[in-house]
Amino acid sequence: MSETSQKEMTGEKMSVTSVSSANPTSAKAISESDIKALPSHDLIVVGGGPAGLAAAVAAFDAGITDVLILERDNELGGILNQCIHNGFGLHTFKEELTGPEYAERFEKLAEERDIPYQLNTMTLDIVPVDIAGTHAGCIVSAVSKTHGYQQFFAKAVILAMGCRERPRGALNIAGTRPAGVFSAGTAQRFVNLEGEMPGKKVFVLGSGDIGLIMARRMVLEGAEVLGVAEIMPFSGGLKRNIVQCLNDYDIPLFLSHTVVDIRGKERVEGITIAEVDDHMKPIPGTEKSFDVDTLLLSCGLLPENELSSKAGVQLSPATKGAVVDNTLQTSIPGVFACGNVLHVHDLVDYVSQEAKLAGECAAEYLEKGAGAAGASDTEGEARIVTVKPGNGVSYTVPSILHLNALAPTTIIRFRVRAVFKRAAIKVTLNGEELMSKKRPVMAPGEMEQVILAKEKIFSALENTNPQGSESVLEISIEQS
Amino acid sequence: MSEKSNFSTPSTTEYDVCIIGAGVVGSAIARELSRFKVRAVVLERAEDVCTGTSKANSGIVHAGFDAQPGTLMAKYNVAGAARMPAVCKELDVPYVNNGxxxxxxxxxxxxxxxxxxxxxxxxxxxxxxxxxxxxxxxxxxxxxxxxxxxxxxxTAGIVDPFLLTVGFAENAADNGVEFRLNAQVTDVFLPSEKGLFQVSYVNPAAPEESEQRVLAKAVVNAAGVFSGTFHNTILQKVAAHNKNAAPTSENSTGGEGNAAPYEGAITVAPAFARDIExxxxxxxxxxxxxxxxxxxxxxxxxxxxxxxxxxxxxxxxxxxxxxxxxxxxxxxxxxxxxxxxxxxxxxxxxxxxxxxxxxxxxxxxxxxxxxxxLQHEFLIGMMFNGFFEAAGIESPGLTSAPAIGASLAEEIADYLELQPNPNFDGHRDGIVRFADKTPEEQRALIEKDPDYAQIICRCETITEAEIKQATHRSIPVTTLDGVKRRVRAGMGRCQAGFCMPRVMEILSQENNLDLEQVKKSGPKSAVLLYKTKEER
Amino acid sequence: MAKEIKELTCINCPLGCALEVTLEDGEVTAVSGNTCPRGEAYGKKEVTNPTRIVTSTVRVTGGTRPVVSGKTKEDIPKSAIFDITDALADAQVKAPVNIGDVLVENIAGTGVDFVATAHVSAA
The missing domain is CATH 3.30.9.10 (D-Amino Acid Oxidase, subunit A, domain 2)
Structure with a gap:
């Protein structure tokens, strides 16, 4: 696979000049001939991490060969490049890989297909456009040193921009603002890619996986990690990471604790943690102080949806990602989302799975033309089922099922709100039970899923709501 | 404009004016003073301008109804607010008259x-x-x-307080005022043999270096939260001097020609003749x-x-x-x-x-x-011959700064009998912001400078070109916070999580520093401590 | 006969099964709580001879990056982790490096090679 030179574009003057990045609505003024003058692709994939790569490969294999990947970093693979620990790929490749190795497998798949991509390329905006009153696709604007300012017309777009870490400010930690406070992922980049140590005596706030992994990583590089505090009464990361990142190195985990103070004028000199009550308010008198030079934050990830929201994609307040249907199509026709930009995943294997579906559905959309069903479809004939998070469930993806686009099996992914032991996942359609699955342990840090067969959904619909259009599929947790 | 000033290699230790503090007030005074032919130096304790009160305030241009009528606060607030739109236009500083x-x-x-x-x-x-x-x-x-x-x-408005300070400082430097950063003033001595004040300072970033000094005909105390200390110290020195001096009526505060060594008693203007807290x-x-x-x-x-x-x-x-x-x-x-x-x-x-x-x-x-x-009033003007003050400047200090700068500069120029600077250029070109431009303008920017096509801060859409430019202006930038104040990289929702490593790389390249030498702010604010494998 | 039950969390995969390993006179007689055979194997090994994969980096000269990531090609005894990180502190390789290249042979005398998990091109 080669970084495309985009020959068809050079020397071609863009005639579309009225697309304002600040005001997407002005795109409506673009004429058909303007759009046709732009270099066009069947599919543009925004993001060349695990989701983008898997989606592009899947779309290609489904017959869409005119694909372009836009990647903002200087290499493909996304965040996996800095995740040098092992534990990736058990589901996908049946072996245990490190992050860069997992990424390389998918890079190879893309390479074998000669799928073009551009590196160091930031997508500035995605603007849906109509031709003669019908949605035609999107104008995608991007910049890079190699290619300058570019505009493309894409019939379909897959959003695969990933997520980012919740910063200190959003956590409202009191104290000074010295150097030495890092999000865990930033520290990970410094240590693993740049060979630089951001600290020597470290405390970690938040027991998300990156925080746990970085606690171990810092120890392996000779730093001292004095503890990890987690505001919830349970860990936010995978159980095995508690064992092999904290327990192996005798790093204490303080559950129901948070950082209440940061000290140090120029560089961190110490932090204070305190136990929190049921309302997550610090309990006076429970403070413990640690002399550290570094505080790493691993307090959650947020899907990176600035581009999506600017494009007009409807977002879910629960996931902070796009509202999608069972084809992973967003509220804009032909715009699909997958991976951590859709909802934050625990395992990259599930990202790859989801992205494959997005790629296949985008291919189907392109083959059928813009009329294919989707989340944007409000026609009365296309029957939909709303997927609702019930008791103990914080969200589901997808949140809409388009019955006319239902695959033989549908995976619904979700997260639970709290730790459940010996509980069951119950799925009902209009009150009728579709399935019940026992699970020994469920925790918010780990994604759950149910797989539903198409016939089961239809037969339940037949029983409960043969004509109506307002069907509800609910997923809830039942304590046994 | 935007050439490197000579501040990194101080050419002289004798000046007409020495300003203590490069906050918005000190920088405004420096800029207004550069309208005159003057040898002026600004001494700033921190590694950058705009690191004290000027960097953490509301950014509001107050209309002026808050202050008691007849106070200096009222006078400078209203005058400063009136000047603000034109000053911001000249200095290319974001200002909005939002009411x-x-x-x-x-x-x-x-x-x-x-x-x-x-x-x-x-x-x-x-x-x-x-x-x-x-x-x-x-x-x-x-x-x-x-x-x-x-x-x-x-008439009320909002202004970018960082860029207002940087704008004043850069424009002052462009017009010949010297800025010495990392220059923490330790003492001010009354004029002696040459009729010059002596201001001594140390480099907090390099404590091993010996104390340095500048000599100046006039000194301006614009030291923000430290202005009270300088005020009270100099007042004590005046008192000690007057104890030993023969009483004379000649040294009044009116100012008559160039500063002369104080032979007789020093008369302090009434408004300043008290310890302040x-x-x-x-x-x-x-x-x-x-x-x-x-x-x-x-x-x-x-x-x-x-x-x-x-x-x-x-x-x-x-x-x-x-x-x-x-x-x-x-x-x-x-x-x-x-x-x-x-x-x-x-x-x-x-x-x-x-x-x-x-x-x-x-x-x-x-x-x-x-x-x-404590008396909630500005102290602005000549305290005694050659010693000027802008002390106790709190809200509405940001609003007042353009007027305080202009007024003190006039007063200093009168006292020193300065001539107009025929080469003064009050216009400053800010760094062109990619994010503010239309697609056509963005395309043109990239054609001129491909670095505009490399987005470094994704929250605020700040490009490599903007960050590079920030490091090559008349007040150069070496720190992450300095970059943030000038071009907003790291100011957005991810608070530098994404762009910090990338900005550090640019700072290390442009300033010829190792990554470990790139600081967040002051000398002890290293971001990276050592290379992996180095200390085991 | 001394009977002992150890509670472990399986680290083979993200499921993190809660295991109970029964030891009688230092011999594992039963493993429960696992969902797959790998869990049983882990349980047995963890109480008798715990092992880990170690991942870290090695300094690179003449490359586009200053370090390259790597891993022990197989499990190593848990007790040897810091011998390995000490050995890595002294190691250095020349770019280019490819995935699978041996970075340190028989690292810290474990009999296991430390191999590259990423590419680094020559600068």
Missing amino acids: SLVLCFSEKDIPGLERLKDQGEKNGVKELEIIDAKKLRELEPHISPEAVAALWAK IVCRRGSYLLLDMNAEPKPTHTLFQLPTKLGKGILVTPTAHGNTLIGPTAVDIDNPEGIETSAAEIEDVKQKAGKSFPDIPLASVITSFAGLRAHE
Whole structure:
């Protein structure tokens, strides 16, 4: 696979000049001939991490060969490049890989297909456009040193921009603002890619996986990690990471604790943690102080949806990602989302799975033309089922099922709100039970899923709501 | 313009004027002074300009109804606000005339609004109007339903406080004023043999270096929260001098020609002839994501009541919403930490004005110190022959800065009999912001400089070109915070999580530094400590 | 006969099964709580001879990056982790490096090679 030179574009003057990045609505003024003058692709994939790569490969294999990947970093693979620990790929490749190795497998798949991509390329905006009153696709604007300012017309777009870490400010930690406070992922980049140590005596706030992994990583590089505090009464990361990142190195985990103070004028000199009550308010008198030079934050990830929201994609307040249907199509026709930009995943294997579906559905959309069903479809004939998070469930993806686009099996992914032991996942359609699955342990840090067969959904619909259009599929947790 | 000044290699130790402090006031004085033929130096303790009170405030251009009529605060506020639009235009600094509203939450408090309006009119503020609840809702649809009336000040505005300070400083440097950063003044001595003040300073970044000094005909105390210390010290020195000197009536404060060594007693102007106490009044703020809706368009104050002064809710010049400040008096002039209680207080009180404020979108909290003089009045002018002050400058100090700068520069020029600088160019070109441009303009920028096509800060869409330019201006930048104040890289919702490694790389390249030498702010603020494998 | 039950969390995969390993006179007689055979194997090994994969980096000269990531090609005894990180502190390789290249042979005498998990091109 080669970084495309985009020959068809050079020397071609863009005639579309009225697309304002600040005001997407002005795109409506673009004429058909303007759009046709732009270099066009069947599919543009925004993001060349695990989701983008898997989606592009899947779309290609489904017959869409005119694909372009836009990647903002200087290499493909996304965040996996800095995740040098092992534990990736058990589901996908049946072996245990490190992050860069997992990424390389998918890079190879893309390479074998000669799928073009551009590196160091930031997508500035995605603007849906109509031709003669019908949605035609999107104008995608991007910049890079190699290619300058570019505009493309894409019939379909897959959003695969990933997520980012919740910063200190959003956590409202009191104290000074010295150097030495890092999000865990930033520290990970410094240590693993740049060979630089951001600290020597470290405390970690938040027991998300990156925080746990970085606690171990810092120890392996000779730093001292004095503890990890987690505001919830349970860990936010995978159980095995508690064992092999904290327990192996005798790093204490303080559950129901948070950082209440940061000290140090120029560089961190110490932090204070305190136990929190049921309302997550610090309990006076429970403070413990640690002399550290570094505080790493691993307090959650947020899907990176600035581009999506600017494009007009409807977002879910629960996931902070796009509202999608069972084809992973967003509220804009032909715009699909997958991976951590859709909802934050625990395992990259599930990202790859989801992205494959997005790629296949985008291919189907392109083959059928813009009329294919989707989340944007409000026609009365296309029957939909709303997927609702019930008791103990914080969200589901997808949140809409388009019955006319239902695959033989549908995976619904979700997260639970709290730790459940010996509980069951119950799925009902209009009150009728579709399935019940026992699970020994469920925790918010780990994604759950149910797989539903198409016939089961239809037969339940037949029983409960043969004509109506307002069907509800609910997923809830039942304590046994 | 934008050539490197000579500040890194001090060419001389003798100056006409030495200004202590490169906050917005010191920088404004320097810039206004550069209209004259003058050898001037600014000594700043920190590694950059704009690191004290000037970097952590509300960024508000107050209309001028708050101050007591007849005070210097009233005078400079109104004059500064009047100058602000033109100054910002000249210096290419973001300024918005958004207007302010003082909200009143009870019918029986409306006379309070009227008193404020009268006071403002006495101060010379134009376009003040008391509006009813209906008009208020037209102006601010999301205002609290409990607000019954407001004082609307149409002349009020908002300004980028960092760029205002940087703009003054860069323009001063472009016009020949020398800036010495990392120059912490340790003492000021009264004129001796050559008739020159001696100002000694050390480099806090290199404690092993010996103390240095500059000699100057005139000294300006613009040291912010430290201005009281300089004021009181020099007052003591004057008293000690006068004890030993024969009484004479010749050295009055009027200023007659060039500074001469003090042979007789020194007369201190009455307004300055007292010890002053500057209390560090800490104000904590919360800053919201620029995409967070709803947001106000006006600056919203709360009418002070028996329960306190209230919290303001305001847009910033860049479209974020800012809420704060608290007011807590502290002893430590470097105590800019926030406290959980203050953060909570800000959130709660801001909701009184703007109940729908999206507090989930807070991206950072910070605190700043106001140099609160206990008599709540500015000390501005010549204290005694050759010694000038802009002390006790708290709110509305930012608003007043352009007027304080102009007035003190005039006074200094009169005293030193300075001639106009025929080469003075008051125009400054700011760094062209990619994010503010239309696609056609963006395309043109990239064609001229491909570095504009490399986005470094994705939250604020800041390019490599902008960051590189920031490191090559007349006040160069070596720190992450310095870059943030100038081009906003790291100012957005991810708070530098993404761009910090990339900005550090640019800073290390452009300044020829190892990555470990790139600092967040001061000399002890290293971001990276050593290379992996190095210390095991 | 001394009977002992150890509670472990399986680290083979993200499921993190809660295991109970029964030891009688130092011999594992039963493993329960696992969902797959790998869990049983882990349980047995963890109480008798715990092992880990170690991942870290090695300094690179003449490359586009200053370090390259790597891993022990197989499990190593848990007790040897810090011998390995010490050995890595002294190691250095020349670019280019490819995935699978041996970075340190028989690292810290474990009999296991430390191999590259990423590419680094020559600068």
